[in-house]
Amino acid sequence: MNETIKLGLVLLLVTAVAGGVLAGVNSLTAPVIAERENQEKFASLLEIFTDANEFIEFEGSDLANIQSSYPSVVSITELKDEGADLGYAITTRTGGYAGDVTTLVGINTDGTIAGIKVLVMTETAGLGSRIVDDPAFAASFAGKGAGGSVTPAGAGAGDNEVMMLSGATVSTNAVVKGVNDALSAFSNSLAN
Amino acid sequence: MKISTLFKNGIIKENPVLVQLIGICSVLAITNTVENSLGMSAAVIAVLTLSNIVISLMRKFIPAKIRIPIFIVVIATFVTMVQMFMNAYAQPLYKSLGIFIPLIVVNCLILARAESFASKNGVFVSAMDGIAMGLGYSVAVVALGTVREILGSGSFLGMSLFGESFQPISLFVAPAGAFIVLGLLIGLFNAFVKKRITD
Numbered sequence: 001m002n003e004t005i006k007l008g009l010v011l012l013l014v015t016a017v018a019g020g021v022l023a024g025v026n027s028l029t030a031p032v033i034a035e036r037e038n039q040e041k042f043a044s045l046l047e048i049f050t051d052a053n054e055f056i057e058f059e060g061s062d063l064a065n066i067q068s069s070y071p072s073v074v075s076i077t078e079l080k081d082e083g084a085d086l087g088y089a090i091t092t093r094t095g096g097y098a099g100d101v102t103t104l105v106g107i108n109t110d111g112t113i114a115g116i117k118v119l120v121m122t123e124t125a126g127l128g129s130r131i132v133d134d135p136a137f138a139a140s141f142a143g144k145g146a147g148g149s150v151t152p153a154g155a156g157a158g159d160n161e162v163m164m165l166s167g168a169t170v171s172t173n174a175v176v177k178g179v180n181d182a183l184s185a186f187s188n189s190l191a192n
Numbered sequence: 193m194k195i196s197t198l199f200k201n202g203i204i205k206e207n208p209v210l211v212q213l214i215g216i217c218s219v220l221a222i223t224n225t226v227e228n229s230l231g232m233s234a235a236v237i238a239v240l241t242l243s244n245i246v247i248s249l250m251r252k253f254i255p256a257k258i259r260i261p262i263f264i265v266v267i268a269t270f271v272t273m274v275q276m277f278m279n280a281y282a283q284p285l286y287k288s289l290g291i292f293i294p295l296i297v298v299n300c301l302i303l304a305r306a307e308s309f310a311s312k313n314g315v316f317v318s319a320m321d322g323i324a325m326g327l328g329y330s331v332a333v334v335a336l337g338t339v340r341e342i343l344g345s346g347s348f349l350g351m352s353l354f355g356e357s358f359q360p361i362s363l364f365v366a367p368a369g370a371f372i373v374l375g376l377l378i379g380l381f382n383a384f385v386k387k388r389i390t391d
Contacts, residue, residue, distance in 0.1 A: 007258050014262050018269040025273045029280035036283060125290060 041104060041119060045077065045089050048106035048115035054080035070185040072178060074102065085109050088190055092178035096121060097128050097170040105182035111191060113145040116179060121171075128171030137163050137172075141179060148187055149180045195320050202324025208301045209332035209374075210381045215301035218292045219333055220370040226349045229337030230330075231285040235278070235293060237326030239270045240302050241319055244310040246270075248318035251311045263306040268297045301329060332377070339373050340364045 046052060058066070058076040067073050074091040087108040093100050099122040106114035118132045131137055140156035140163035147160045152172050156163035162179075165172045208214050215236075222232045246266050247254075254262050275293045278286040286293070296302065305325055310318040341347055344364030346354050363369045 007255055010253075010255055011258055011261060011265075014265050018265050021269060022272055022276075025276050029276040032280035033276075036280070122291070 037120065041091065044104050044117045044119065045079065045106070047117065048089065048104070049079045049081075049086050051081040052079040052086055053082065056080070066185050066189050069189070070181050072181045073185055076185075076190075079106075087114055088186060090182035090185060091119070092181050094174045094178040094181070096123050096174035097168075098122050098124060101131070101171065101174040101178065103175050103178040103182075105179050107145070107182065107186045109191075111146055111148070111183070111187055112143055113141045113150075113179065113183075116141045116175070118175060123168070123171045128165075128168045130165050130168055131171050131175050134165065137165060137175075145179070145183050148183055150176060150183070152176050195317075198317065198320050199324040199327070202321065202326075202328040203331060204328075204386060206325075207328040207332060207381070207386075208304075208325055209329055210378050211386065212301075212304075213378075214304060215299040215329065216374075218295055218299060219336065220367055220374065222289060222292050223333055223336040223340055223370060224344065224365045225288075225341045226334065226337045227285070228288055229333045231278075231282070231289055232292065233326070233330035233333050235271075235274050235289075235296060236299070236301070236329050237323065238274055239267065239296055240305060240326045240329075241322035242270045243267045243302060244305055244318040244322035245315055247306045247310040248313060248315045254311070259307075259311065260303075263303060263311075264297065267302050267306065271296045301325065335377060336370070336373055339377070340369060343373075344369060 042055075045055065056078040058078070063073075063076060066076065070092075072092045072094050074093050076091075077089045079086040079089060087106060090105045090107065091102060092105065093102045095101070100120070101118060101123070102120040104117045104119050106116065108114045116138050118138070121129070121132060123129050123131065141150065144150050144156075144160050144162060150160050150162045152164040153161040154164055162176065163172075202208075206212055209216070209219055218232065222228045243263075243266050247263060250262070250266075271294060274296070275286070278289075278293065305321060309321050313321070338348065341349075342353065343361050344366075346352060346358045346360040361369075364373065
């Protein structure tokens, strides 16, 4: 009994030190990683809205109000070209097969999808990772969503249907959920 | 123990990949390009050397009954550190190595060195053993990556070698090609290098 407690304490001590060291390294690298992810997001924004030259980031209570109804929303950026509204870019984070999937959803002012891009994911290589690796997947979202949501089905040819990746249902659904949350957030809180 | 013996063991006599055949899972997966091979080698050398040092320092205090969980915690800590630094400062490499960075934790090469060497030897020789074994791993992995990239993609370190008309053999980028090249490499290594050195 005593020995068990002693062994447990030794292990606790070792893991506690390891945790402390990692927390230190994390606080060192986290800002660099966040900065880079921000730059990637910016580059992706320009891929979707090529004409955008004004980026208005939602902050504080504006963002918090929308997040209270749509908790998967991470950030919202309004995009303009010389003052003319282009639409919104909404980043969502939803649960995938292995960890979270962060998706950037570009929505035109008329409520259709301008384009999507999966920014961060750790899905299985060769299966779930096709949400990034297969360009046809992201392309199948463009122009859809006028009805307020999209559903995955086959090759995604029909109205408001997007490509279903066989063997990667959970990953597909994670992206679709993120997109649909973004569409709902747009139609209920942002469209006027 | 002589340092030169350690290096001779790590790189030739007990080469972790070509002789002991340990840690093969990640070897097969990441050797599709030379760049990935170099990145993985650097990560393995760093983790192996650092974990050997720490485990050697702690060897008098680690209770024998729970030594394996403690080794794993130490190794996992260094792997996570390497992962964080790679994500921050070497993003393209981090992306292409993907899941195989966290899998270094369960690479039997590192646990094997902790168990059979670092937990029984002093700090300096343990560090040298880590570097030597890591170099042995690197030599094998980079050789494998070179052959596979040249045959499978027609390039070396991303630079195209043969021009447009060359039709690469895509089998060599796939895991099946990794097995074939690894098998040939082990055969050649045993026939020429290992025999000459050990005799």
